Amino acid sequence: MSSDRTLLMRPSPAARESLSALTPILHRVVERIGETNDITTLALEPLEPPSMNFRCGQFNMLSALGVGEIAISMSSAPHERMLRHSIRDVGAVSHALCQSSVGDLVGVRGPFGSDWRVESARGDVDQRDTVVVAGGIGLAPLRGAVEELVRDTQRGGGRIFILVGAREPSQIVFRADLESWKARGAKVSLTVDLATSEWDGRVGLVTTLLADAGFDATNSRAMLCGPEVMMRFTARALIDLGMDPEGILVSLERNMQCGVGWCGHCQLGPLLLCRDGPVVPYAGLVSQLLTQRER
Ligand SMILES: Cc1cc2nc3c(=O)[nH]c(=O)nc-3n(C[C@H](O)[C@H](O)[C@H](O)COP(=O)(O)OP(=O)(O)OC[C@H]3O[C@@H](n4cnc5c(N)ncnc54)[C@H](O)[C@@H]3O)c2cc1C
Ligand code: FES
Numbered sequence: 001m002s003s004d005r006t007l008l009m010r011p012s013p014a015a016r017e018s019l020s021a022l023t024p025i026l027h028r029v030v031e032r033i034g035e036t037n038d039i040t041t042l043a044l045e046p047l048e049p050p051s052m053n054f055r056c057g058q059f060n061m062l063s064a065l066g067v068g069e070i071a072i073s074m075s076s077a078p079h080e081r082m083l084r085h086s087i088r089d090v091g092a093v094s095h096a097l098c099q100s101s102v103g104d105l106v107g108v109r110g111p112f113g114s115d116w117r118v119e120s121a122r123g124d125v126d127q128r129d130t131v132v133v134a135g136g137i138g139l140a141p142l143r144g145a146v147e148e149l150v151r152d153t154q155r156g157g158g159r160i161f162i163l164v165g166a167r168e169p170s171q172i173v174f175r176a177d178l179e180s181w182k183a184r185g186a187k188v189s190l191t192v193d194l195a196t197s198e199w200d201g202r203v204g205l206v207t208t209l210l211a212d213a214g215f216d217a218t219n220s221r222a223m224l225c226g227p228e229v230m231m232r233f234t235a236r237a238l239i240d241l242g243m244d245p246e247g248i249l250v251s252l253e254r255n256m257q258c259g260v261g262w263c264g265h266c267q268l269g270p271l272l273l274c275r276d277g278p279v280v281p282y283a284g285l286v287s288q289l290l291t292q293r294e295r
Helices: 003-008 013-019 092-098 136-153 175-183 228-240 285-289
Strands: 025-034 039-046 059-064 068-073 083-088 105-112 129-135 160-166 187-192 220-225 248-251 279-281
Touching (some): 039 092, 039 105, 059 083, 059 092, 068 083, 129 136, 136 160, 136 175, 136 248, 160 175, 175 187
Parallel strands (some): 160 187, 220 248
Antiparallel strands (some): 025 039, 248 279
């Protein structure tokens, strides 16, 4: 990269906050973790402090310099030292990001959007049980929230049930975190669509884990992230078990460009998902809109 370009992307600290919505701030890749054959976690550090403040469930627009920009959720918790994003290699930009090496520069614009509401409206610890349901890479936007929730259980928060579905065992992400959450009191259940010879766990859709997970649906909230069809079936099953649809949050992904409610690319019915989402309650209108495919 030329030094001119680097200068252009280095606003003064005073201008930084207002510019960050539209101007990528350069970050350096300080750690690169291969989670699966096609999912990579990048730990990023700004070239100049301060680090970004964000809430669990929000996303950044990450730019692979000279290639393009895409929406990626934070996979770290706000209290963790390093800003992390976990990226699945599906196309040009995600491929370039996944190929980054330690020391490379990445542009970061954000944080944008709504969050998992880990704290209750009053700012104190929520005492309801929390059911976290993730499909594949869907655990990435939930990882920070789970970290916060696990900390909250030590401060009197409700129990945590983490239900994860993956295509096959090798596609299960954050295995060390899953073990650590289990050791710290969360109930973790895994299932895969296709078992391999070394897999002795559950086989089937993630919805099959709900019935015997052990939570009281009438006094729980839920956080769902994964393919829309999985979130739809899971939300319906939770409602059938007695959960309030307002207490079921889903993270919706649409093609995003500006990230700030200007371009309309992320529209879903009356919602602009970069601004009103990505995390929204599965109630009323959203449950109807979820049956619509992106054009
Ligand atoms: C709010 C938000 C948060 C996201 N968080 C993450 C994350 O934490 N980790 C992660 O790996 N991905 C995340 N995504 C998805 C990510 O933005 C897309 O995978 C990315 O835009 C693909 O761009 P590309 O140039 O690599 O591939 P493209 O060439 O644009 O697309 C390659 C393939 O991916 C599909 N695709 C493109 N955009 C999306 C999308 N938004 N959702 C699903 N499929 C898509 C295309 O239809 C195509 O089949 C998020 C998306 C949004 C909107
Ligand atoms: S991405 Fe531009 S309006 Fe949402």
